[in-house]
Amino acid sequence: MSDRRKPYPFDVIEPKWQTRWDERRLFHAANPGDPGFDPAQPKYYVLDMFPYPSGAGLHVGHPEGYTATDIIARYKRFRGFNVLHPMGWDAFGLPAEQYAIRTGQHPEITTRENVARFKTQLKRIGFSYDWEREIATTDPGYYRWTQWIFLQIYNSWFNPETQRAEPISTYTGDDPDSVRLAYVAEVPVNWCPELGTVLANEEVIDGKSEVGGFPVVRRPMRQWMLRITAFAERLIDELEPLDWPEGIKLLQRNWIGKSAGSEVRFAIEGSAEAITVFTTRPDTLYGATYMVLAPENPLVARLTTNEQRKTVADYKAEISAKSDLERTDLAKDKTGVFTGGHAINPASGERVPIWIADYVLMSYGTGAIMGVPAHDERDFEFAQKFALTIKQVVARGSAPVPGAGEGVSPSRTSLAGSIAEKPAPETGAPPGEIQSAFIGDGVAVNSPLIDALPTAEAKHRIIAWLEEKGLGRRTINYKLRDWLFSRQRYWGEPFPIVWEGGKHRALSADELPLVPPALDDFKPTGTGEPPLSRATDWVRHSEKATRELNTMPQWAGSCWYYLRFCDPENASRFVGEEAERYWMSVDLYVGGTEHAVLHLLYARFWHKVLFDLAYLTTNEPFQRLVNQGMILGEDGRKMSKRWGNVIDPLDVIADYGADAFRCYEMFMGPLEQMKPWSMNGVEGVSRFLARVWRLLMEENQAGEWILSSALTETAPDKGQLRVIHATIKKVTTDIEALSFNTAIAQMMIFVNAFTNTETRPVEALRTLLVLLNPFAPHLASELWESLGAKFPISPNEITDQPWPEHREEFLVEHEVEIALQVNGKVRVRVSVPIAATPEELESLAQANPRVQEFIAGLTVRKVVVIPGKLVNVVAN
RNA sequence: GCCGAUGUGGCGAAAUGGCAGACGCAACGGACUUAAAAUCCGUUGGGCUUAACGGCCCGUGCCGGUUCGAGUCCGGCCAUCGGUACCA
Numbered sequence: 001m002s003d004r005r006k007p008y009p010f011d012v013i014e015p016k017w018q019t020r021w022d023e024r025r026l027f028h029a030a031n032p033g034d035p036g037f038d039p040a041q042p043k044y045y046v047l048d049m050f051p052y053p054s055g056a057g058l059h060v061g062h063p064e065g066y067t068a069t070d071i072i073a074r075y076k077r078f079r080g081f082n083v084l085h086p087m088g089w090d091a092f093g094l095p096a097e098q099y100a101i102r103t104g105q106h107p108e109i110t111t112r113e114n115v116a117r118f119k120t121q122l123k124r125i126g127f128s129y130d131w132e133r134e135i136a137t138t139d140p141g142y143y144r145w146t147q148w149i150f151l152q153i154y155n156s157w158f159n160p161e162t163q164r165a166e167p168i169s170t171y172t173g174d175d176p177d178s179v180r181l182a183y184v185a186e187v188p189v190n191w192c193p194e195l196g197t198v199l200a201n202e203e204v205i206d207g208k209s210e211v212g213g214f215p216v217v218r219r220p221m222r223q224w225m226l227r228i229t230a231f232a233e234r235l236i237d238e239l240e241p242l243d244w245p246e247g248i249k250l251l252q253r254n255w256i257g258k259s260a261g262s263e264v265r266f267a268i269e270g271s272a273e274a275i276t277v278f279t280t281r282p283d284t285l286y287g288a289t290y291m292v293l294a295p296e297n298p299l300v301a302r303l304t305t306n307e308q309r310k311t312v313a314d315y316k317a318e319i320s321a322k323s324d325l326e327r328t329d330l331a332k333d334k335t336g337v338f339t340g341g342h343a344i345n346p347a348s349g350e351r352v353p354i355w356i357a358d359y360v361l362m363s364y365g366t367g368a369i370m371g372v373p374a375h376d377e378r379d380f381e382f383a384q385k386f387a388l389t390i391k392q393v394v395a396r397g398s399a400p401v402p403g404a405g406e407g408v409s410p411s412r413t414s415l416a417g418s419i420a421e422k423p424a425p426e427t428g429a430p431p432g433e434i435q436s437a438f439i440g441d442g443v444a445v446n447s448p449l450i451d452a453l454p455t456a457e458a459k460h461r462i463i464a465w466l467e468e469k470g471l472g473r474r475t476i477n478y479k480l481r482d483w484l485f486s487r488q489r490y491w492g493e494p495f496p497i498v499w500e501g502g503k504h505r506a507l508s509a510d511e512l513p514l515v516p517p518a519l520d521d522f523k524p525t526g527t528g529e530p531p532l533s534r535a536t537d538w539v540r541h542s543e544k545a546t547r548e549l550n551t552m553p554q555w556a557g558s559c560w561y562y563l564r565f566c567d568p569e570n571a572s573r574f575v576g577e578e579a580e581r582y583w584m585s586v587d588l589y590v591g592g593t594e595h596a597v598l599h600l601l602y603a604r605f606w607h608k609v610l611f612d613l614a615y616l617t618t619n620e621p622f623q624r625l626v627n628q629g630m631i632l633g634e635d636g637r638k639m640s641k642r643w644g645n646v647i648d649p650l651d652v653i654a655d656y657g658a659d660a661f662r663c664y665e666m667f668m669g670p671l672e673q674m675k676p677w678s679m680n681g682v683e684g685v686s687r688f689l690a691r692v693w694r695l696l697m698e699e700n701q702a703g704e705w706i707l708s709s710a711l712t713e714t715a716p717d718k719g720q721l722r723v724i725h726a727t728i729k730k731v732t733t734d735i736e737a738l739s740f741n742t743a744i745a746q747m748m749i750f751v752n753a754f755t756n757t758e759t760r761p762v763e764a765l766r767t768l769l770v771l772l773n774p775f776a777p778h779l780a781s782e783l784w785e786s787l788g789a790k791f792p793i794s795p796n797e798i799t800d801q802p803w804p805e806h807r808e809e810f811l812v813e814h815e816v817e818i819a820l821q822v823n824g825k826v827r828v829r830v831s832v833p834i835a836a837t838p839e840e841l842e843s844l845a846q847a848n849p850r851v852q853e854f855i856a857g858l859t860v861r862k863v864v865v866i867p868g869k870l871v872n873v874v875a876n
Numbered sequence: 877g878c879c880g881a882u883g884u885g886g887c888g889a890a891a892u893g894g895c896a897g898a899c900g901c902a903a904c905g906g907a908c909u910u911a912a913a914a915u916c917c918g919u920u921g922g923g924c925u926u927a928a929c930g931g932c933c934c935g936u937g938c939c940g941g942u943u944c945g946a947g948u949c950c951g952g953c954c955a956u957c958g959g960u961a962c963c964a
Contacts, residue, residue, distance in 0.1 A: 247959095255960095257963060280963095281964080357962095361963070370964085371964095378962050478963090673889095674882090675889090684900050745898065821944085824944065864944050869895080870945090
């Protein structure tokens with residue numbers, strides 16, 4: 001291909017315009033107070049999810065979203081907006097560190113090289129970023145403020161009364177460290193003794209390290225945590241008004257996993273202690289025939305009887321050898337052992353055995369459950385396996401049993417009553433031979449306090465009783481866990497924390513940035529100590545104090561980069577107040593679904609903390625979110641080295657040009673949809689652009705491109721005006737709707753309509769070039785310039801033109817073709833005057849010979865007239 | 877399991893409840909050319925029928941419903957893809 005003649009000289013014009021845009025600072029957005037800032041202009045902040053600059057360079061997936069936002073950015077500029085469209089680098093991260101371990105090359109160098117490569121690639125595609133706002137999370141000028149934000153989080157707490165983050169100074173309790181939004185806790189991590197490091201869950205496969213296949217065990221280690229759970233309620237509620245895809249909102253809600261229920265306290269037999277469980281079904285309390293604690297629950301040691309001590313210890317050892325993944329993967333079959341201890345069911349007074357099992361997680365609820373096998377699938381499976389009592393306490397049915405009072409009727413009666421009302425298959429089986437758990441709502445039975453009550457009311461009643469007796473209370477639980485915020489890595493932001501006498505303390509803001517020490521050896525130390533421990537001088541903060549050795553996770557930098565873009569040079573504040581007030585929030589945020597939960601949740605969390613502390617004026621960062629779909633290989637499979645189906649954007653650009661690449665990415669299909677790449681498709685779009693080129697240009701004898709002699713200053717004819725204005729209308733509404741594929745299709749219709757005309761009105765082509773400019777900016781700019789050489793216009797830059805407005809009057813036709821239907825089937829199409837009244841259309845239809853033919857011998861029952869569309873004659 | 881998305885020609889896809897398949901690809905035919913490429917013009921959902929112009933029937937994953945009219949709305953299935961997984 002590259003040896004073939006180019007359909008138009010994109011290889012010359014694209015670099016030319018890219019250089020010119022840079023020189024003219026065309027895409028630089030002025031901040032309030034800057035020279036050239038126009039307060040009358042509305043603002044528009046359109047943001048891409050910034051990339052991790054990997055060694056592999058860009059793939060075709062990146063530019064899909066970037067092209068979409070670029071079209072919007074260029075369009076909004078035409079529309080008179082002050083557009084903020086920035087780009088930067090999420091540059092801390094593991095690959096650079098691992099590369100450093102292998103080669104000894106400092107991650108900073110690797111990162112710099114990768115950033116340079118990415119930037120070259122992005123520039124070659126012609127994106128209209130304001131490069132003067134470029135940021136990298138690894139710049140000290142940037143991570144200084146990442147550390148500063150951490151300090152704000154560290155120095156605040158969540159006041160449950162105001163439901164807001166507040167400075168720690170407003171906390172009046174004894175132990176501020178127990179309520180800080182950043183705190184230290186012992187949490188279990190994946191520890192690989194052989195590699196001497198902690199591994200992420202994704203790095204552990206079947207209980208072995210992904211690298212080397214060494215055994216991995218879970219072991220508690222001291223970690224920094226962020227108290228995101230305090231914001232769970234607000235993270236759900238404040239999601240509601242955002243203009244995000246419903247699916248993403250749902251994903252976040254499910255991740256936060258709110259469930260309402262109650263805590264119930266079970267007394268332990270022969271002990272002053274009690275076990276508190278969380279349940280969403282307190283109405284099934286009478287059916288709790290056993291209890292299960294998580295193996296890690298500290299109560300286990302105190303409950304276990306001497307006879308069971310060895311069994312329990314063995315089981316715990318077995319469990320701790322399993323990784324999280326293994327523990328859940330192998331969850332096909334329930335396991336567990338009896339502790340020997342018993343508790344008392346507070347409702348029934350029955351004595352119930354206490355077990356431990358790994359299907360109960362220490363990290364959710366209270367790390368203990370009441371086992372209600374008749375009404376919970378997992379409990380049912382467990383009870384079956386270990387032959388525990390199964391007691392039915394909810395019967396199918398919805399209406400309360402007539403005449404049944406509260407807790408007075410014998411349970412047997414109400415059970416019989418509800419069966420009579422709505423028989424269910426399994427209730428025919430005698431008690432103890434229940435075939436499966438009934439987990440739906442129904443009517444309480446065998447539960448004296450709440451018999452005959454429907455589930456909702458039974459829950460309410462039993463909670464009231466528990467609260468009255470001091471045995472429990474209504475609570476809400478979340479799946480969301482606090483955010484494990486520390487990593488034992490080198491290439492990340494050091495914590496602005498020092499330790500002295502076993503206590504942590506924050507650095508002051510003027511000690512920032514805290515720069516990581518220069519290291520030659522980035523390898524894990526083998527002891528579990530982070531690599532920073534090697535830098536002994538750096539670690540010593542003072543005579544008595546030493547620095548925190550962990551670093552922050554990669555998420556930290558991406559939690560607030562959209563704020564820094566508003567004011568990237570500011571040396572005295574993470575973002576200037578005026579800049580933040582002017583630019584925030586992000587009007588359009590485009591990126592992949594892979595960040596639907598973590599990044600977007602973490603960023604919202606930080607934003608809310610900063611908002612509560614009055615550093616920001618907005619409560620949410622991203623007003624509108626759009627996810628682009630994945631681009632698959634030509635074979636319909638996910639692009640990967642393994643399949644050899646990876647497409648390199650630069651290869652495509654070398655053959656067809658950046659404009660064709662951009663347009664093809666948008667023409668493939670709807671932005672949000674997953675779709676396969678097709679080189680033939682690129683070819684087609686490239687042909688379209690070449691046709692646009694030849695609409696204005698022709699070759700002279702010498703083979704040079706010159707302005708076409710078909711161009712004239714004449715006015716477009718009626719047919720042409722219709723196409724022009726239909727195109728303005730469709731392209732405009734389609735861009736607003738992010739429906740770029742159909743916008744391009746309409747421009748193709750335009751070009752087809754003008755391709756073989758003898759004379760081409762310059763006016764029509766000017767309009768086309770402006771409409772095309774957001775999609776194919778190099779081509780449109782070049783042609784505009786060429787056109788201006790012979791047909792000057794003021795202002796003479798395409799980017800200074802107003803966006804065209806369509807005029808309805810050019811779209812209306814005198815005649816319109818409508819369909820005549822008989823009984824819903826189209827029988828003939830006829831041309832009718834646009835002004836024809838419904839009555840006229842009706843009689844016209846009935847008089848039509850074709851219609852006559854089909855209604856012959858039938859009685860016309862009804863005639864439906866849709867003016868401009870069709871007439872449907874209903875007859876039988 | 878659960879949650880979500882998607883099912884329309886040979887392919888990527890269009891269609892405020894109102895003429896299904898716009899636009900593009902591929903394929904085929906034609907023009908130009910010594911020839912090819914490029915370019916331009918045309919045909920192109922399937923079946924039946926006609927010498928031809930035409931005409932008829934079927935068709936948006938499957939089954940049903942609402943409606944004068946359903947790719948679109950409702951109910952029930954099936955398939956593919958993605959996410960998630962003992963969350964009490």
